[in-house]
Amino acid sequence: TTKAVILVGGPSRGTRFRPLSMELPKPLFPVAGHPIIEHCFRAIANVPEIKEVFIVGYYEESVFQPFINAISTSFPQLTVKYLREYQALGTAGGLYHFRDVILKGKPDRFFVLNADVCSSFPLNDMLELFEAKDAEAVMLGTRVASESATNFGCIVSDTHTKRVLHYVEKPEGQISNLINCGVYLFATECIFPAIRSAIKRRTERPRLLSYPSSENLESSYYQGQEDDDEDKENTVVRLEQDVLSDIADSRQFFVLETKDFWRQIKTAGSAVPANALYLTKAFQMGSEELAKPSANIIPPVYIHPSAKVDPTAKIGPNVSIGARSIIGAGVRVKETIVLDDSEIKHDACVMYSIVGWHSKIGAWARVEGTPTPITSHSTSIVKNGVKVQSITILGKECGVGDEVRVQNCVCLPNKELKRDVSNEVIM
Ligand code: GDD
Ligand code: GTP
Numbered sequence: 001t002t003k004a005v006i007l008v009g010g011p012s013r014g015t016r017f018r019p020l021s022m023e024l025p026k027p028l029f030p031v032a033g034h035p036i037i038e039h040c041f042r043a044i045a046n047v048p049e050i051k052e053v054f055i056v057g058y059y060e061e062s063v064f065q066p067f068i069n070a071i072s073t074s075f076p077q078l079t080v081k082y083l084r085e086y087q088a089l090g091t092a093g094g095l096y097h098f099r100d101v102i103l104k105g106k107p108d109r110f111f112v113l114n115a116d117v118c119s120s121f122p123l124n125d126m127l128e129l130f131e132a133k134d135a136e137a138v139m140l141g142t143r144v145a146s147e148s149a150t151n152f153g154c155i156v157s158d159t160h161t162k163r164v165l166h167y168v169e170k171p172e173g174q175i176s177n178l179i180n181c182g183v184y185l186f187a188t189e190c191i192f193p194a195i196r197s198a199i200k201r202r203t204e205r206p207r208l209l210s211y212p213s214s215e216n217l218e219s220s221y222y223q224g225q226e227d228d229d230e231d232k233e234n235t236v237v238r239l240e241q242d243v244l245s246d247i248a249d250s251r252q253f254f255v256l257e258t259k260d261f262w263r264q265i266k267t268a269g270s271a272v273p274a275n276a277l278y279l280t281k282a283f284q285m286g287s288e289e290l291a292k293p294s295a296n297i298i299p300p301v302y303i304h305p306s307a308k309v310d311p312t313a314k315i316g317p318n319v320s321i322g323a324r325s326i327i328g329a330g331v332r333v334k335e336t337i338v339l340d341d342s343e344i345k346h347d348a349c350v351m352y353s354i355v356g357w358h359s360k361i362g363a364w365a366r367v368e369g370t371p372t373p374i375t376s377h378s379t380s381i382v383k384n385g386v387k388v389q390s391i392t393i394l395g396k397e398c399g400v401g402d403e404v405r406v407q408n409c410v411c412l413p414n415k416e417l418k419r420d421v422s423n424e425v426i427m
Helices: 036-044 061-074 090-097 099-103 123-133 188-204 215-222 229-234 239-250 268-284
Strands: 002-009 050-057 079-084 109-114 117-119 137-143 153-157 164-169 178-187 253-257 262-264 301-303 319-321 332-338 349-355 366-368 380-383 386-389 392-394 405-407
Touching: 002 036, 002 090, 036 050, 036 061, 036 109, 036 117, 036 268, 050 061, 050 090, 061 079, 090 099, 090 109, 090 188, 090 239, 099 188, 109 123, 117 178, 117 268, 123 137, 123 178, 123 253, 137 153, 153 253, 164 239, 164 253, 178 188, 178 239, 188 239, 239 253, 262 268, 268 301, 268 319, 268 332, 268 349, 366 392, 392 405
Parallel strands: 002 050, 002 109, 050 079, 137 253, 301 319, 319 332, 332 349, 349 366, 349 392, 366 405
Antiparallel strands: 109 178, 117 262, 137 178, 153 164, 153 178, 380 386
């Protein structure tokens, strides 16, 4: 059998997702009408042999419970459990800590998915490659522009055999433009021993190994934690830095290169391209839940059934409109996520933006970001020599006055914008 683990991190992560992560954890943020993590579940549910899914993170237990209840109803064949790390254990540390639960029922292999990516998650293709190669590990890879590659884990592979020859997490120099998508399939008998050796190496030569970039973790380590037995398990172990390159050196490790879409969801602004990619996919699949194209609906568009959209408003492409939102006459919305309970008054124009929960945009106002090239894996742009957010984001309960223009701004919750602003973070 096969299981799946989704790594969700915890409240100390996802800081680049502010101000939206101040209201709810990033994995639960809606893109294309569904929580980011739900898109992982849709892919998992397409693999018939997966019956059990673990969400591993260090958010409080209660955080994912409503989601788990909902997803268990949608996919009754899946048993879903949240496994809470008492502190950040790292991407491999979490798996290792919960190894008994994962190994229960003796699965031969299991998937690991980073929750913060958007992808078509070709899990069945990964399984096929795994079996064809009699692999011990398979990772999903994608090609990115050479200048972006060093922001990711880089893979050197044999193009013919697809074998991973060499793996380096976020290398200093360019070594390959084939990068790690954060989706893996591991043989249980390979991965746990590999993590165990990484932990063992660490306790033998603690200072030679990499440590988490997270500042508080780093400082607590350098404040002189001793390696007593407790701490051995407590230390962060990262799949990417401490385990994968070893597997590449010694094991049957292969990469499935996807030609389909893939993006990371790190900054709040990156939810806008993720929304566009998932909506496009839903449209291609003929999804019933999308709004029907018409003179004023340019697909793909998702409109929650409880939202009220004036028929003269022109919506799309790549727009999601949340529950109970109200869109007035003559409004123009494109490339935007409008969150629940928002209102956009008549003749306003909203593009390349995220409108926070319960926000109000006045009549004839303009709220806009700047498009980023489709190949770009970044959501910041340089304007007048300064790095600014390409996507305009209004936090929860913001107000934009009538006729006010907001350009390339990030606006924290509960702000009233009464005059024009551009290229600013409004606190
Ligand atoms: N449970 C748990 N515990 N999850 C964690 C922890 C932890 O201590 N730390 C990170 N995660 C989760 C995050 O929520 C995310 O889903 C995933 O693990 C990876 O997060 P990061 O550790 O921040 O890595 P990254 O996103 O910068 O890079 C990784 O993903 C890239 C693709 O998006 C690497 O795997 C790269 O090689 C890869 O290219
Ligand atoms: P078409 O309208 O499809 O011909 O394309 P376009 O490139 O002219 O503009 P698009 O519809 O993609 O929408 C963006 C444009 O809408 C902006 O550049 C604005 O000039 C315009 N716009 C601005 N304010 C409003 C408004 O209040 N209502 C409407 N409907 N449009 C507006």
